[in-house]
Amino acid sequence: MDILFVSNLFPDEDEPWRGLDNATLLLGLRDLDASLRIRVLAFRPSIKHFGHAPKRPRSQDACFHPNYFWTPYIPKMGGWNHKWFAHAFSRAYQTLPKGFEPQAILSAWLFPDACGVSMVASKAQVPVVAIAQGSDAHHYLEMPMRRRAIIAMTKRVRAVVTRSRDLAERLNRNGADSGVAQTIYNGVDVRTFLPKNRSEACAALGLKSDEQWLLFVGNFLLVKDVPLLLTAFARVVAKSANVVKLALIGGGPLESTIRGLVEQLQIDHRVVFLGRQSAPEVACWMQASHAVCLTSRNEGVPNVVLEAMSCGRVPVCIDVGGIAEVVEPVLGNHFLVQSRDPEAYASALMDILSGAPDSDELHRSMKSYSWENCARKYLELLRGHDRC
DSSP: OEEEEEESOOOOSSOTTTTHHHHHHHHHHHHHOTTOEEEEEEEEEESSOOOSSOOOOOGGGGGGOOEEEEEEOOTTTOTTHHHHHHHHHHHHHTTSOTTOOOSEEEEESIIIIIHHHHHHHHHHTOOEEEEEOSHHHHTGGGSHHHHHHHHHHHTTSSEEEESSHHHHHHHHHTTOOTTOEEEOOOOBOTTTSOOOOHHHHHHHHTOOTTOEEEEEESOOSGGGOHHHHHHHHHHHHHHOSSOEEEEEEOOOTTHHHHHHHHHHTTOTTTEEEEESOOHHHHHHHHHHOSEEEEOOSSOSSOHHHHHHHHTTOEEEEEOOTTHHHHHHHHHTTTTEEOSOOHHHHHHHHHHHHTOOOOHHHHHHHTGGGBHHHHHHHHHHHHTTOOOO
């Protein structure tokens, strides 16, 4: 079977973290069935062309022969972006080698990507499985032109995979074609994200064993609301009798603002910026930490929540999006903070620092979320089997 993956969310050497979950899914599909032929058309939407220097894939993604293309994109007001994406995709489609004839297209990010792809693919009678990742449903469904394009797209595709039930319900409430939204949670690498003795992990990282660590993993974007985390953490520092520190893994456009707030709150001696890290490095920091922190304004079901629990660590989260769908069955709602009050979030952090659930039990609860199981569900949809 020939499968074509199309999205702006796919890594390259310069941005190895971009759409990492999509690359991992494709690797999972390949491992599941070695006879699959998978190719990637990756796009970089921008007002300006990114130039003639070709993008290069990560070495592990070279098996998908990814080609990178530019497509015009107008931020915020670009209600016609899907039509430009359709034009760019139509041209890129012509670059596929002879003999590669997709029986299905997988397209991640609803607007403009899946909207544009489905316009072209429906004429060629190639079925499309779209993926809603988060903000493309949370935010774009509130924008009239983009909402109309997304709802029209749901009538052209085989299925829209949502990475939480919350996203599926949002699509349905806005008029998505009946039954098209199918929830498949992201996978987790249960072989990398394993429980480990905290003291051993601290030793591996050169940390003092008598320090208590909290961890944030994510992009420094408005939606992640890192300032809320820092404000709450400052209160934890003031209240705790122990030495508590916070590690921030990630990067993004708000990094300078976040660094400034750390200094303003006078917690610069307790906060470390680690930049972007590989999956094994993230796992080691999770193993060394008492909890993983997430204060987002909206989410689907973020990978970091699954990875934290697979490492046997509690994710302390603001209860938004689909987070409760995977946390509540395992941990209840004690560490799902119901308000955006820094004091309430600080209280939850203080609770987890005083004692945590059994790490091995948390890890076992995540085995059903393995990438192998995730890939199997996607393959059923791509092959046109009964919907999940």
